[in-house]
Amino acid sequence: QVQLVESGGGLVQAGGSLTLSCAASGRGFKNIEVGWFRQAPGKEREFVSAISRTGANTYHANSGKGRFFISRDNAKSTVTLQMNSLKPDDTAVYYCAASLSGSWPRRLPVEYDYWGQGTQVTVSS
Numbered sequence: 001q002v003q004l005v006e007s008g009g010g011l012v013q014a015g016g017s018l019t020l021s022c023a024a025s026g027r028g029f030k031n032i033e034v035g036w037f038r039q040a041p042g043k044e045r046e047f048v049s050a051i052s053r054t055g056a057n058t059y060h061a062n063s064g065k066g067r068f069f070i071s072r073d074n075a076k077s078t079v080t081l082q083m084n085s086l087k088p089d090d091t092a093v094y095y096c097a098a099s100l101s102g103s104w105p106r107r108l109p110v111e112y113d114y115w116g117q118g119t120q121v122t123v124s125s
Contacts, residue, residue, distance in 0.1 A: 002026045002098045002114040009094060009119030012086055018121060020081040022096030029077040030054075033099045035112060036070065036081050038092035038121075047107040048094070049081060059105035063089075086123045093118040 008020040022034065035050040049060045049070040058070050069082040079096065097112035106112065 002029075002032060004096045004098060004114055004116035006094065006096045006116045006119040009121045011122045011124065014087055014123055014125050016086050016123070017082070017084045018086065020083065020094055020096075020119060020121070022079040022081075022116060024077045024079070024098065030074050031100070033102075033104070033106060034072060034079045035097045035099065035106060036079075037095045037097060037109060037112075038090075039095070039118075040092040043092075045095070045109050047109075050105045050107070051079060052104060057104065059107075061107075083121075086121075088123045088125045090121060091123050092121060094121050 003025045005023045012018050036048040037045050038048050039045040047061050049068055051058050051070045051072050055072045067085045072079045095118045096116040098114040099106050099112045102111045
């Protein structure tokens with residue numbers, strides 16, 4: 001079992017930045033890959049970013065390339081999503097997810113085994 005708790009969401013103006021954190025507990029953190037997803041009202045959950053077990057590899061959806069950066073600290077069992085130059089289209093609930101196995105990168109929700117409760121990000125224009 002892996003428990004995930006997101007934090008760091010909030011309201012920000014367009015062009016601003018937010019840092020989301022995902023704290024994990026339970027099963028060995030070093031053995032899981034972590035991804036961020038988001039879901040806006042009326043839309044499907046979509047992939048944002050993923051990071052490999054060691055942190056050596058990262059992958060971002062086109063929507064966040066050059067603006068979003070993902071990192072992890074295995075000693076602290078945390079993953080961070082730094083979001084810069086935010087746009088109103090980035091408004092959504094952001095979810096942290098953990099994957100135990102699969103091919104890299106894992107971009108589909110079904111490839112992830114555990115999910116956090118989500119944190120709201122609202123970007124005003």
